[in-house]
Amino acid sequence: MLRTGFNILDVHSAGPLYGRLNLLLADTPFNKTYFIANVVKVMLESGWLIQYLDLDTFFTAYTRVNLLSLPCSENLRVYNPDFDTLNQHISLVCSTFSKESQLIVLDSISTVYHIFAGRSKPSEVNWRVGLYVAVLLQHIRENGGAILASSLLRSRKIKEGMWVSSYPGGMLMNLRSATIYELKNVGEKIEVKVVKHERKSIEGRAWSLPIVF
Helix, strand or coil, rough: CCCCHHHHHCCCCCCCCCCCCEEEEEECHHHHHHHHHHHHHHHHCCCEEEEEEECCCCHHHHHCCCCCCCCCCEEEECCCCCCCCCCHHHHHHHCCCCCCEEEEEEEEEHHHHCCCCCCHHHHHHHHHHHCCCCCHHHHHHHCEEEEEEEEEEEEEEEEEEEECCCCCCCCHHHEEEEEEEEEECCCCCEEEEEEEEECCHHHCCCCCCCCCC
16 A cells, blocks of 8 residues: 555555555646645655656646655656657556556546547547556556556536536546545645545545645
């Protein structure tokens, strides 16, 4: 199990799972990026190799203005794929072999839909996302590590007055994800809810996370 850098989650063993796909849904780009940055920082300190596919570029932008407290490390590799380079960057990540365990961050899945907007049908993008996840999972299972995928939180209406979370990538992402977290602003803190986890005792629980720079 991976640490998150948030003590209240780590003491309850509520972190992302090793060798699995972990999905993070957030209500704002900042909440998403802040949570991921904490995971990245603590795993860098643990000697992991971080391969960060920064599709929406928020992580890159926040890093450049020193908004995120991250150590300088040759073990942090950040890629900014676009329509022409996405396949190439996925291939590069999957061809990287190291003695260290690898955390692959796919941030964010919803951006894949923007990249292929007007070029592919949503069902075709779902298939593409599923393929990317499959090859990345195969890579970390063979070489050791975990995947942390993210997206902005979306909702869909199931009946009048009732909305449920909508998972990017279709139901396939919901089924393949070993853990699912939802992040929302509550006052001046971030609330993280564990929607899905192999530790059933923490499913449905929520904790408040401090915002510290």
